[in-house]
Amino acid sequence: MARAQTDTRTRLLELTAELFAELGYAAVSMREIARAAALTPAALYRHFADKDALYEAVLEHVYRSRTQALHAVLAMDGQSNADMLRGFVMAFAGIVANDKIFSRLLHRELLDGSAARMQRLSTQVFQETFDSFATLLRALAPGRDHHFTANAMITIILGHYECAVIRRSLPGYLPIHDSPDFLADHVIKLVLTGP
Amino acid sequence: MARAQTDTRTRLLELTAELFAELGYAAVSMREIARAAALTPAALYRHFADKDALYEAVLEHVYRSRTQALHAVLAMDGQSNADMLRGFVMAFAGIVANDKIFSRLLHRELLDGSAARMQRLSTQVFQETFDSFATLLRALAPGRDHHFTANAMITIILGHYECAVIRRSLPGYLPIHDSPDFLADHVIKLVLTGP
DNA sequence: CCTAACTAAACGAACGTTTAGTTAGGTAGG
DNA sequence: CCTACCTAACTAAACGTTCGTTTAGTTAGG
Numbered sequence: 001m002a003r004a005q006t007d008t009r010t011r012l013l014e015l016t017a018e019l020f021a022e023l024g025y026a027a028v029s030m031r032e033i034a035r036a037a038a039l040t041p042a043a044l045y046r047h048f049a050d051k052d053a054l055y056e057a058v059l060e061h062v063y064r065s066r067t068q069a070l071h072a073v074l075a076m077d078g079q080s081n082a083d084m085l086r087g088f089v090m091a092f093a094g095i096v097a098n099d100k101i102f103s104r105l106l107h108r109e110l111l112d113g114s115a116a117r118m119q120r121l122s123t124q125v126f127q128e129t130f131d132s133f134a135t136l137l138r139a140l141a142p143g144r145d146h147h148f149t150a151n152a153m154i155t156i157i158l159g160h161y162e163c164a165v166i167r168r169s170l171p172g173y174l175p176i177h178d179s180p181d182f183l184a185d186h187v188i189k190l191v192l193t194g195p
Numbered sequence: 196m197a198r199a200q201t202d203t204r205t206r207l208l209e210l211t212a213e214l215f216a217e218l219g220y221a222a223v224s225m226r227e228i229a230r231a232a233a234l235t236p237a238a239l240y241r242h243f244a245d246k247d248a249l250y251e252a253v254l255e256h257v258y259r260s261r262t263q264a265l266h267a268v269l270a271m272d273g274q275s276n277a278d279m280l281r282g283f284v285m286a287f288a289g290i291v292a293n294d295k296i297f298s299r300l301l302h303r304e305l306l307d308g309s310a311a312r313m314q315r316l317s318t319q320v321f322q323e324t325f326d327s328f329a330t331l332l333r334a335l336a337p338g339r340d341h342h343f344t345a346n347a348m349i350t351i352i353l354g355h356y357e358c359a360v361i362r363r364s365l366p367g368y369l370p371i372h373d374s375p376d377f378l379a380d381h382v383i384k385l386v387l388t389g390p
Numbered sequence: 391c392c393t394a395a396c397t398a399a400a401c402g403a404a405c406g407t408t409t410a411g412t413t414a415g416g417t418a419g420g
Numbered sequence: 421c422c423t424a425c426c427t428a429a430c431t432a433a434a435c436g437t438t439c440g441t442t443t444a445g446t447t448a449g450g
Contacts, residue, residue: 008395023307024219024221024306024307025222026219026221026222027220027221029438029439029440030439030440030441031438031439031440039396039397040396040397040398041440041441042396042397042398042399042441042442042443043395043396043397045440045441045442046394046395046396047395050440050441051440051441104306107302107305107306107357108306110302110357110358110360110361111219111299111302111303111306112218112219118360118361119364121361122361122364122365126358126361126365127365130365130366131366134366134367145367145381146367147362147365147366147367147368147369147372148372148377148381149381149385151354151355151358151362151365152351152355152381152382152385154354154358155350155351155353155354155355155357155358156347156350156351156354158350158354158357158358159346159349159350159351159353159354159357160346160347160350162302162305162350162353163305163321163346163349163350163353165305165313166305166313166316166317166321167342167346169314169317170317170321170322170325170342170346171325171326171329171342172329172340172341172342172345173342174342177342177343182343186340186343186344186347187347190344190347190385190386191385193388203429203430224404224405224406225405225406225407226404226405226406234430234431235430235431235432236406236407237407237408237409237430237431237432237433238429238430238431240406240407240408241428241429241430242429245406245407246406246407
């Protein structure tokens, strides 16, 4: 029965991640989570100490599972710096574009995360991404402020999809703008064109 | 006594904006709002039909009051396009950097706003800003996709302060990065350097 | 037969909201 | 000038609901 524990736990984490991402911590009740899992509210407390612990576990689970794709891209060797930058921007854009659970939880944490949770967000999600961008930019755009530029790339990608619903109603919008490929192309063009 | 009504109403709007911006809609109770206003919960219902109407009124109030500074910059004539762009980026960056109530409510709406509220966000907050950027970019950077580039400028500025707490813990950070002047300089440099 | 995983039921607290009554400032009639 | 009254702005108290959580008991696989 030890197997059922981890099964239920993982199932709860994924199912709860969706609820928290969609509605936010305060707007999701333990009863709602239990209903979604076809369980009794009390059963949740077999797997998590309280609502806070459940939320923390959800963040841990989502961060770990979602940044693996990025780390895989990072680990690729034997490419030119330009290719690595492009592959990396596309991977990050793809995750942000397609994984609403990840990106919404991330934006929620940026709004409401405690200092301790921001620290985890920083090290577990952004540290490696940021270092990669900065290192590549040092080689590819030597005249720029790497810290600022790497940040700008990340925030353009995050904001591009955060503001998607508004962007689509502004003049000049084309559906192609939503594609991670288009975004990657233009972000790189923006950052790499010399003075 | 008609005066007391609008006084209390405005006071409630500003005080409640702070609470909603800080904690989010679901995490703020009517009792908490009443306590902050030194009123009874029931008194709130003299001024607003229910919690939703209060939140809507807060958004309306904040959007109207905060975008006036931007519109003033937009109305300035007799400047070069480059000066206008710079003044405009700085004004937007200044608001986003200094007015946490505005920027946090904005990010919350981007996460949780209904279709109707997103429409208001689009027209009341972003439409004019976006048009100005796009128009200026058409003259200053003719080779670019204006829609994408204008959006990129807005999202860099929004994301720069949204991610500030993470940015400060990443290698290469300097306090100067937080200044709207620095941000404006680098955003313009990023966008205006030709191929 | 033990233990892990659950259910049924309930706890007190807090929630949004309503009802009934109170207060205070403006206004009209004498 | 005074008084009687009206209404807007409030308070005190309670409504029923939902919240997070706990307790006690049940079930089923090793």
